[in-house]
Amino acid sequence: MPFLETILADEGRFPYLEWHQQRLERTLKRHGIVTQYDLINRLEAPETGCWRCRVQYDEHLFIYELLPYTPRIITSLQPVTDEAIAYRDKTTEREQLDRLFARRGSADDVLIVQAGLITDTTIANVACLIGGQWLTPKRPLLEGTARARLIAEGKLICADITLDAARQAERVAVMNALSGFVEVSGGILPPIN
Numbered sequence: 268m269p270f271l272e273t274i275l276a277d278e279g280r281f282p283y284l285e286w287h288q289q290r291l292e293r294t295l296k297r298h299g300i301v302t303q304y305d306l307i308n309r310l311e312a313p314e315t316g317c318w319r320c321r322v323q324y325d326e327h328l329f330i331y332e333l334l335p336y337t338p339r340i341i342t343s344l345q346p347v348t349d350e351a352i353a354y355r356d357k358t359t360e361r362e363q364l365d366r367l368f369a370r371r372g373s374a375d376d377v378l379i380v381q382a383g384l385i386t387d388t389t390i391a392n393v394a395c396l397i398g399g400q401w402l403t404p405k406r407p408l409l410e411g412t413a414r415a416r417l418i419a420e421g422k423l424i425c426a427d428i429t430l431d432a433a434r435q436a437e438r439v440a441v442m443n444a445l446s447g448f449v450e451v452s453g454g455i456l457p458p459i460n
Contacts, residue, residue, distance in 0.1 A: 268360045269323040270294050275445050276312035276320045276333060283444060284310075286412035291324065294356050299325045303315055319445060323359060341441050342387060343453030345374035346430055354408040356364040374456050376441075378433070379408060387411075387431050390445040395428055395436035402426040413442040430455075 272287045281287075288306050295302065304324055310319070310331060319336040322329070352363045366393050368389045378390040384425065385393055389406050392414040394403045395449045403414055405425040417423040434455050442448045 268358050269325045269328055271357045271359050272306075272320075272322040273323070273357075274306075274310070274320040274322060275336070276293075276310075276318040277317060278316070279312050279314040281306075281310060281320070283412060283416060286416050287315050287320070287322075287444070289415070290357070290410070290412055291322075294400055297356070302326050305418055336445060338446050339375075339390065341375040341388065341391070341449070341451055342452060343374040344376055344378040344393075344439070344441075344455050345371045345456055346380050347371075347377045347387075348380045352379065352381070354387075361389075365396065372456070374453075378430075378455055379454050380430050381406075383429055385428050385430055388441055391446070392443035393396055393433075394423055394442065394448070396438040397428070397432060399437075400424055401430055404428055409447055411442065412444045415448060417442065418447065432459045 274281055274287050274290055284306055291304060310320060317336045319334045320331055321334060322328045322331040342386060347367050349460055355435055367379060368378050386404050387393055387409060392403060392407050392411040394401045401423050403423045405427050439451045439454055440448055442449055
């Protein structure tokens with residue numbers, strides 16, 4: 268199954284390409300793949316508009332497509348527990364995530380919980396404003412590029428966040444490479460029995 272990067276192309280540029288390059292290199296190294304791909308020399312951004320650049324790659328494959336970007340709005344999250352799901356590397360294989368997404372009920376997405384701690388949604392990392400500081404899970408399912416950038420900029424602090432702490436947070440936000448950092452206005456819904 269190919270690995271995947273989903274990159275924002277905005278008005279002729281890729282504003283956060285270096286973060287995708289770093290994750291791509293970590294993924295290849297973790298899987299013992301010596302092939303190198305230089306995203307800056309392989310991708311071309313349309314001069315106008317906002318686009319989703321979908322890059323699929325592995326040892327022998329590198330293809331990308333540009334798709335118009337329409338933000339997916341997340342105003343509420345439904346907690347779901349799944350102790351078995353793993354998604355360390357971003358890939359085209361999303362069956363486990365899609366199965367969890369189907370359990371969202373009336374919410375826009377799920378908030379995945381493992382060992383009593385929040386991790387991610389199906390498309391974004393999470394942050395909670397607790398005690399005046401934006402915290403993000405220490406052990407997310409996927410180390411997203413927007414999350415990595417905001418940690419490096421000192422805007423997020425990694426911490427273990429229980430579901431109860433997330434529910435009591437002053438504010439909750441989601442973040443990914445396309446949408447950026449967006450607060451979830453409806454918050455976290457009660458568990459479905």
